[in-house]
Amino acid sequence: MAKRKTQIVVVGGGAAGLGLVRKLGKRYGREKHDIILIDRNRTHVWKPLLHEVAAGSLDPNLDEVGYGGHAARWGYRFFNAGLESIDRDGQTVTTAPLLDEEGKVIVDRHEIRYDYLVLAMGGVSNDFGIEGVREHAMFLEDRGQADRFRQTLLNACLRVNQARQRGENATLPICIVGGGATGVELSAELVNSAKALQSYGLEVFDDSAIQLTLLEAGPRLLPALDEKISDSVKDQLTSLGVDVRTGAMVSRMEPGRVHIKDSGALDATMILWAAGVRGDDAVRGMGDLELNKLDQIVVKPTLQSTVDDRIFAIGDCASCTLPGADRPIPPRAQSAQQMADCVFENLARAQRGEKLKQFVYNDRGSLVSLSRFATIGSLMGNLVGGKMAIEGRIARAAYMSLYRMHILNVHGWFRGAAQIVVSKINNVVRPALKLH
Numbered sequence: 001m002a003k004r005k006t007q008i009v010v011v012g013g014g015a016a017g018l019g020l021v022r023k024l025g026k027r028y029g030r031e032k033h034d035i036i037l038i039d040r041n042r043t044h045v046w047k048p049l050l051h052e053v054a055a056g057s058l059d060p061n062l063d064e065v066g067y068g069g070h071a072a073r074w075g076y077r078f079f080n081a082g083l084e085s086i087d088r089d090g091q092t093v094t095t096a097p098l099l100d101e102e103g104k105v106i107v108d109r110h111e112i113r114y115d116y117l118v119l120a121m122g123g124v125s126n127d128f129g130i131e132g133v134r135e136h137a138m139f140l141e142d143r144g145q146a147d148r149f150r151q152t153l154l155n156a157c158l159r160v161n162q163a164r165q166r167g168e169n170a171t172l173p174i175c176i177v178g179g180g181a182t183g184v185e186l187s188a189e190l191v192n193s194a195k196a197l198q199s200y201g202l203e204v205f206d207d208s209a210i211q212l213t214l215l216e217a218g219p220r221l222l223p224a225l226d227e228k229i230s231d232s233v234k235d236q237l238t239s240l241g242v243d244v245r246t247g248a249m250v251s252r253m254e255p256g257r258v259h260i261k262d263s264g265a266l267d268a269t270m271i272l273w274a275a276g277v278r279g280d281d282a283v284r285g286m287g288d289l290e291l292n293k294l295d296q297i298v299v300k301p302t303l304q305s306t307v308d309d310r311i312f313a314i315g316d317c318a319s320c321t322l323p324g325a326d327r328p329i330p331p332r333a334q335s336a337q338q339m340a341d342c343v344f345e346n347l348a349r350a351q352r353g354e355k356l357k358q359f360v361y362n363d364r365g366s367l368v369s370l371s372r373f374a375t376i377g378s379l380m381g382n383l384v385g386g387k388m389a390i391e392g393r394i395a396r397a398a399y400m401s402l403y404r405m406h407i408l409n410v411h412g413w414f415r416g417a418a419q420i421v422v423s424k425i426n427n428v429v430r431p432a433l434k435l436h
């Protein structure tokens with residue numbers, strides 16, 4: 001009888017999972033192992049680009065990766081469905097039925113065996129249970145939501161333009177909740193788009209037509225970065241016309257209205273919620289994994305779940321507190337990528353029966369892009385002798401390098417380098433805004 005192949009199942013082809021399946025497929029191929037990627041979407045767009053997709057400054061069609069083609073190239077199998085449950089005793093996962101837009105079943109509920117399971121399902125926006133947020137705010141969790149934001153934005157800009165042509169003093173109030181990297185970067189990107197719209201046929205539209213308010217509950221923007229950087233970002237956004245309000249805690253939301261604790265309400269045509277990340281509550285009860293208060297899967301320093309050594313969790317869906325640390329690894333693209341590298345190594349060690357490696361987080365710093373206006377942040381590491389604040393061209397180059405690393409990780413060195421050259425050419429030949 002033919003020997004059963006080792007089956008490694010990775011759920012989620014995002015910043016962590018996609019690079020991992022490429023490397024697993026390349027190392028083991030279909031001959032030795034069966035590597036399976038499960039994702040509920042058919043294509044991947046790198047999450048840190050979503051604010052640019054939302055503001056129209058990036059065409060996602062040029063940057064997205066189709067899982068089917070990627071799987072064929074790198075020797076793994078792709079299964080398009082959402083994870084529904086995990087049976088740890090039987091070592092199987094069950095995927096939910098795949099439905100079309102009318103709710104008709106395309107692919108039935110399906111059971112997939114695993115020898116090792118890697119959960120890399122990312123996170124969802126944390127609405128902190130605040131009344132009305134889920135119903136009335138928009139989110140930036142995937143390409144679909146970023147596309148919807150852009151379409152709503154364009155429609156609203158066209159309405160304002162038309163009203164202004166009739167002589168009315170119309171404006172478009174937009175409220176962004178959350179002064180972390182997403183909220184800050186989206187604010188600057190929207191100012192950039194508003195400045196450009198006039199030359200795209202919206203003749204009477206200028207940046208005064210968009211009224212942007214950025215609300216942050218804490219005392220300052222970008223709490224993960226140094227205070228000096230937060231202050232500088234606040235000054236730059238303010239000079240771009242963004243109304244930045246710190247210490248502004250949202251208490252309730254209604255259609256088109258945001259209630260702020262102790263300071264009344266704010267009316268906005270569009271409201272975007274970007275106030276933190278938590279695990280998807282769908283993971284509750286799946287395989288009785290240990291979860292923290294934010295529904296993230298608690299893992300050991302080897303990135304194995306605390307209850308089952310055959311199940312690993314990486315990226316935003318995992319909570320990993322390393323020995324001696326007082327808080328978990330932050331939910332970032334760089335940590336997701338580093339965790340994927342560690343699990344790649346640990347899967348090999350586990351099969352050889354060796355001791356698994358402990359994850360070491362190498363914080364390379366944090367950078368924030370204020371669209372074409374500025375890039376600012378800090379670099380960490382031996383190369384710069386600890387922590388160094390940077391801005392300008394060096395900061396821009398460092399910011400771009402994170403995405404380039406992701407491209408190389410997903411496509412390999414040769415194809416990745418070609419992809420980077422193509423995107424440089426696209427920057428020159430394609431329009432600066434995607435207005436459809």
Ligand SMILES: Cc1cc2nc3c(=O)[nH]c(=O)nc-3n(C[C@H](O)[C@H](O)[C@H](O)COP(=O)(O)OP(=O)(O)OC[C@H]3O[C@@H](n4cnc5c(N)ncnc54)[C@H](O)[C@@H]3O)c2cc1C
Pocket residue numbers: 011012013014015016017038039040041044046047048049050051081082083084120121122123140141181182280282314315316317331332333334335336367
């Ligand atoms: C607008 C924005 C800007 C950001 N900017 C930065 C930045 O500048 N720097 C930085 O370091 N980080 C940034 N981040 C954070 C970073 O994007 C995340 O930390 C990172 O993407 C997490 O990687 P991941 O693989 O865990 O999850 P993701 O990249 O979110 O991938 C999760 C994958 O799992 C799939 N999935 C989810 N649930 C299921 C399910 N039940 N079944 C099957 N598939 C499922 C999803 O379709 C997706 O493909 C930003 C995030 C956003 C939203």
